Amino acid sequence: MTTRVLSFRPLAGWFDERRSSTRELRRYVRIFARSASSVTGLVLVLAFLAIAAIGPWIVPYPEDARGAVHLDRKLGAPSAAHWFGTDEVGNDVFTRVILGARVSLQIGLIITLVAATIGVPLGVVAGYAGGALGEVIMRVTDVFLSVPALVLALAVVGALGPGIVNAMLALSLVWWPGYVRLVHGKTLALTGETFVEAARAVGTGRLRIVFVHILPNCVSPIVVKASMDMGTAILAAAGLGFIGLGAQPPYPEWGAMISIGRNYLPTWWWYSTFPGLGIYLTVLGFNLLGDGLRDIFDPKSRG
Amino acid sequence: MLFGLLCVTFAISHVVPGDPARLAAGPDANDAMVRTIRVKYGLDQPLPVQFGRYVMGILSGDLGESLRSRNAVRDDLVRFFPNTFELVALSLGLAVVLGIPLGMLSAVHKDTWVDHLARVVSVSGVALPAFWLGLMLQLLIALHLGVLPLGGRLPLTATPPEPVTHLMLVDALLRGQWGTLAQALRHALLPVVTLCFPALASIMRVNRAEMIETLQADYIRSARAQGFSGFRIVTRYALRNAMIPTLTMIGLRYGWMLGGSVLVETVFDWPGIGLYAVNAAVSSDFQPIMGVTLLLGTNFMLANLLVDLAYGWLDPRIRRPSTA
Numbered sequence: 001m002t003t004r005v006l007s008f009r010p011l012a013g014w015f016d017e018r019r020s021s022t023r024e025l026r027r028y029v030r031i032f033a034r035s036a037s038s039v040t041g042l043v044l045v046l047a048f049l050a051i052a053a054i055g056p057w058i059v060p061y062p063e064d065a066r067g068a069v070h071l072d073r074k075l076g077a078p079s080a081a082h083w084f085g086t087d088e089v090g091n092d093v094f095t096r097v098i099l100g101a102r103v104s105l106q107i108g109l110i111i112t113l114v115a116a117t118i119g120v121p122l123g124v125v126a127g128y129a130g131g132a133l134g135e136v137i138m139r140v141t142d143v144f145l146s147v148p149a150l151v152l153a154l155a156v157v158g159a160l161g162p163g164i165v166n167a168m169l170a171l172s173l174v175w176w177p178g179y180v181r182l183v184h185g186k187t188l189a190l191t192g193e194t195f196v197e198a199a200r201a202v203g204t205g206r207l208r209i210v211f212v213h214i215l216p217n218c219v220s221p222i223v224v225k226a227s228m229d230m231g232t233a234i235l236a237a238a239g240l241g242f243i244g245l246g247a248q249p250p251y252p253e254w255g256a257m258i259s260i261g262r263n264y265l266p267t268w269w270w271y272s273t274f275p276g277l278g279i280y281l282t283v284l285g286f287n288l289l290g291d292g293l294r295d296i297f298d299p300k301s302r303g
Numbered sequence: 304m305l306f307g308l309l310c311v312t313f314a315i316s317h318v319v320p321g322d323p324a325r326l327a328a329g330p331d332a333n334d335a336m337v338r339t340i341r342v343k344y345g346l347d348q349p350l351p352v353q354f355g356r357y358v359m360g361i362l363s364g365d366l367g368e369s370l371r372s373r374n375a376v377r378d379d380l381v382r383f384f385p386n387t388f389e390l391v392a393l394s395l396g397l398a399v400v401l402g403i404p405l406g407m408l409s410a411v412h413k414d415t416w417v418d419h420l421a422r423v424v425s426v427s428g429v430a431l432p433a434f435w436l437g438l439m440l441q442l443l444i445a446l447h448l449g450v451l452p453l454g455g456r457l458p459l460t461a462t463p464p465e466p467v468t469h470l471m472l473v474d475a476l477l478r479g480q481w482g483t484l485a486q487a488l489r490h491a492l493l494p495v496v497t498l499c500f501p502a503l504a505s506i507m508r509v510n511r512a513e514m515i516e517t518l519q520a521d522y523i524r525s526a527r528a529q530g531f532s533g534f535r536i537v538t539r540y541a542l543r544n545a546m547i548p549t550l551t552m553i554g555l556r557y558g559w560m561l562g563g564s565v566l567v568e569t570v571f572d573w574p575g576i577g578l579y580a581v582n583a584a585v586s587s588d589f590q591p592i593m594g595v596t597l598l599l600g601t602n603f604m605l606a607n608l609l610v611d612l613a614y615g616w617l618d619p620r621i622r623r624p625s626t627a
Contacts, residue, residue: 147600148561150563155312155595155596158587161587231430243584273439
C-alpha cells in the first residue's frame with residue numbers, strides 16, 4: 001500500500017529525500033564547526049593549499065628556488081628583507097620554505113593517490129571475491145605491513161638510488177597495504193549487511209553490487225585515511241630527504257633543507273628551524289582535518 | 304610470513320637497475336674484474352637459483368657481507384642491534400609509563416584544561432617530525448644550555464663497560480660502573496625523549512578515547528552505585544578494559560619506533576642499526592639494508608605475537624573462545 005502511495009507522488013518523495021540530505025549536511029557542518037581543532041585543521045590545510053598554489057608568485061626572491069648564488073649575503077640572520085634569514089649560498093630561506101609547500105603537496109598527493117589506487121581495488125577484491133585470490137592478497141599485504149614503512153622505503157630507495165622521484169616511488173610502494181587492510185575489512189562488514197544481501201537476492205550483478213553498494217560506503221573511511229596519510233606521507237618523504245635519500249639540494253624540499261641546515265647549527269639556527277615549522281604545521285593541519293572528518297563520518301566516535 | 308619477507312627483500316635487491324657486481328668492483332674495474340665478482344657472488348646464476356641460495360644462506364645465519372667494508376652483515380647487526388634495542392625499549396617504556404596515566408587523567412577530566420593540554424600535546428606529538436624535534440632539542444638543551452651531550456653513547460674518553468649482555472646500560476649496571484652508567488644515561492636522554500614523543504602521543508590518545516568509552520559502560524555505573532572509590536574504578540575496572548586497543552597501539556608503535564630510530568639515530572649519531580642502514584643506503588650497499596629489513600621485520604612480527612599473547616592475559620574471553 002505504501003509503495004503505491006509513493007509511486008503516485010514521486011516528486012514529493014524526491015523532495016523529502018533532498019531535504020533530509022541537506023539537513024544531514026548541515027548537521028555535519030555544525031559538528032565540524034563546533035570543534036576548534038577541526039576548524040584549525042581546515043584553516044591550516046587551506047593556508048597550505050593556498051601557499052602551494054600561489055607560492056611562485058608571492059615569494060620575494062623566486063630565483064632562489066633554483067640554487068642561485070649570492071655569496072655576499074650568505075647566512076644572514078632573519079631581517080626585514082629576509083624574514084627567515086638566508087642560507088649558505090645567500091638564498092632566502094623564506095622563499096624556499098614557501099616553495100617547499102608546493103613540493104610537499106605534490107609528494108603527499110602522489111603518494112596518497114598511488115597508494116589508494118593500488119590498495120582500494122585490491123581490498124575490494126580480497127574482501128568481496130575472497131577465495132584463494134583474496135587470501136594471497138591479504139598475505140602479501142601482511143608481509144608489507146610487517147616491516148616498518150620507513151625501513152622498507154629506505155631499502156627501496158637504497159636499491160633505486162637517491163632522488164625525489166625514487167623516494168616517492170618507494171613510499172607509494174610501501175603505502176598501499178594500509179588501504180587494502182581498511183577496504184578489505186569494510187567490504188567484509190558490508191557484504192554481511194542486509195541491503196547487500198537484498199541486492200544479491202534480486203539478482204544484482206557482482207560488479208554493480210561492488211560499485212553501487214559497497215564502494216560508496218567505503219568512501220568516508222578512505223577519505224579520512226587519505227587526509228591523515230597526506231600528513232604522514234609528507235613527514236616520511238621529509239625524513240628520507242633528511243637522511244639524504246629523498247630530494248637532492250638545491251631542490252626546495254623541507255627535509256633536505258633541514259639536513260643541510262643541521263651543519264650550520266647552532267649559530268645559524270634559522271636555517272633548520274623554519275622548514276621544520278613548515279612540516280609541523282602542514283602535518284598538524286592534515287591530522288586535525290582527518291580527525292574532524294572522522295568525527296563526522298564515524299558516528300560511533302562522535303562524542 | 305617470514306618467507307614472504309624473504310621474497311620481498313630478495314625482490315628489492317634484485318630489481319635494482321644498477322649492476323651490483325660493477326658497483327662492488329668500483330668505477331675503475333675492467334670487465335674481467337666485474338665478471339669475477341659476478342661469479343664469486345653467484346650473480347651469474349638464474350634468479351630461482353639465486354633465491355634458493357639466498358634463503359639457504361639466511362637460514363644458516365649468513366646475511367651476506369657489506370660490499371663497502373667487507374664485514375659480514377651478521378656481525379655488524381650483532382654489534383649494532385643492542386644499541387637500537389636499548390633506545391627503542393627505553394623510549395617505548397617511557398611512552399607507556401607516561402602515556403597511559405596521561406590518557407587516563409585526560410579521560411577522567413574530560414573537557415577541562417587538563418584534557419585540552421593533553422590533547423594539544425598528543426596532536427603535536429604525531430605531527431612533529433622526529434628528526435627536527437631532535438635537532439631542536441640539541442639546539443636548545445645541548446648547545447644553548449649545555450646540560451646534556453650532543454650525541455653518541457659515551458664521551459670519547461670513556462671506556463665502555465666489559466660486555467655481558469651487550470646492552471650498555473645493563474652492562475654498566477652489572478659491572479657496577481656507576482660513572483659510566485650516569486654518562487650513558489645522560490647521552491641516552493635526548494634521543495629517548497625524541498623517539499618517545501610520537502609514541503607517547505598516540506598511546507595517550509588511544510587510551511583516552513577508550514577510557515572515555517569504558518567509563519560510560521553499565522558495569523562502571525554499577526560499581527559506582529555500589530560505592531567503590533573513583534580511583535579503584537578507574538584503575539582496576541576501566542583501565543583493564545581500555546587496555547586492549549592501547550596494547551594494539553603499543554605493538555604498532557614498536558614497529559614505528561624501529562622505523563623512527565633510523566632518523567633519530569642519524570640526528571644523535573647513535574651507533575645502532577638505523578644509522579648503519581642509512582650509511583649503507585647512501586652508498587648503495589644492499590646486503591646491510593636487506594639484513595636490517597629482515598631483522599626489523601622479524602622483530603616486529605615477534606612484538607605482534609607478544610601483543611596477541613597479552614590480549615589473552617588481559618581478557619579471559621579471548622583465552623577461552625569456546626565458552627564465550
